[in-house]
Amino acid sequence: MNPRLLSISIALMTLTFCMAMAPVNTNCPMTGNTAKPEVLMDMKGSEIAFCCGGCRARFEKLDPTDQASKLKAVGVKMSMEVGKPAGKPASFVDELILSRAYLLPNCPITGKPVDSAKAPARKVINDREIIFCCMPCIEKFDADPAKYNTAINDRIISAQLPGYPLKNCLASGRPIDVKGTPTDVVFGNQLMRFCCGGCATFVQNDPIRLKKAVSTLEAGYISSQMPGYPMDSCVISGEPLGDSTVNAIVGNRLVRVCCGSCEKKLNHNPRKYLAKIDAKVKADASGSSED
Numbered sequence: 001m002n003p004r005l006l007s008i009s010i011a012l013m014t015l016t017f018c019m020a021m022a023p024v025n026t027n028c029p030m031t032g033n034t035a036k037p038e039v040l041m042d043m044k045g046s047e048i049a050f051c052c053g054g055c056r057a058r059f060e061k062l063d064p065t066d067q068a069s070k071l072k073a074v075g076v077k078m079s080m081e082v083g084k085p086a087g088k089p090a091s092f093v094d095e096l097i098l099s100r101a102y103l104l105p106n107c108p109i110t111g112k113p114v115d116s117a118k119a120p121a122r123k124v125i126n127d128r129e130i131i132f133c134c135m136p137c138i139e140k141f142d143a144d145p146a147k148y149n150t151a152i153n154d155r156i157i158s159a160q161l162p163g164y165p166l167k168n169c170l171a172s173g174r175p176i177d178v179k180g181t182p183t184d185v186v187f188g189n190q191l192m193r194f195c196c197g198g199c200a201t202f203v204q205n206d207p208i209r210l211k212k213a214v215s216t217l218e219a220g221y222i223s224s225q226m227p228g229y230p231m232d233s234c235v236i237s238g239e240p241l242g243d244s245t246v247n248a249i250v251g252n253r254l255v256r257v258c259c260g261s262c263e264k265k266l267n268h269n270p271r272k273y274l275a276k277i278d279a280k281v282k283a284d285a286s287g288s289s290e291d
Contacts, residue, residue, distance in 0.1 A: 023049035029070040030055035031122055043067075048076070054124040061264045101270045102189055103251040104155055107133035108148050109140050115271065128188045153186040160191040160252040165220035170213040171199035190251055192217065218249040225254040230280045234258035235273045236265050250274065 028051035035049035050056040117133040176182035183194045194200040239258045250270045
């Protein structure tokens with residue numbers, strides 16, 4: 001074959017292959033941010049791109065109707081009967097993002113309450129969700145992430161430290177104060193305590209040890225908060241809690257839901273349901289004082 005024709009043929013084959021593998025969207029269906037072409041999920045033969053692995057994990061947890069709605073918002077039309085997508089399984093870190101939601105009440109840039117903001121903006125940055133009062137605040141955060149990450153971590157440690165359930169290091173198992181002052185670090189949006197910085201690095205750089213540490217920490221929260229848990233019904237469906245009850249940990253809070261389906265809804269908007277639990281606690285306290 002003529003060398004020139006061969007080169008053209010190879011170029012056309014390459015172009016065809018790249019077009020077949022190209023994502024059908026340019027914006028992430030979960031956040032609206034610019035999607036990364038390397039963070040993909042195959043869905044009915046189409047490649048859907050996301051801005052990060054956390055958004056892909058969230059999307060995989062949605063019902064088909066919600067998935068179709070999210071895609072439509074970024075200009076992708078899919079059948080409502082799409083079924084369960086055959087995407088790549090989310091990594092353990094991706095899954096952690098689902099239950100490590102941003103629980104601080106204020107925007108890290110302006111300090112304004114995020115729940116009262118007219119157009120709050122969400123973004124997963126370095127494996128954790130952060131909520132801002134508006135999109136321009138994300139740009140300010142990106143301009144000096146070290147400054148704002150340090151401030152967020154300090155506030156998370158301050159908020160979660162009083163109810164921290166464990167006295168032993170999540171790596172060595174020794175008392176967290178065995179070497180003096182414990183090492184407090186934040187993974188995602190959750191406080192984790194270690195006896196030293198070496199143990200913290202050892203765990204957080206190893207997915208297997210990290211998964212074990214998170215399981216140990218969640219078991220501690222469940223054990224400490226279960227006796228005083230204020231609700232005997234699912235905070236989402238209102239159904240009685242029974243054999244299929246899921247004990248979920250959001251940040252440093254136990255939330256009991258009736259089933260896996262309700263856990264998905266909890267992961268989608270945890271602040272909404274934590275507020276309901278807080279309202280129940282307040283109502284119970286008010287009723288007790290009247291008695």
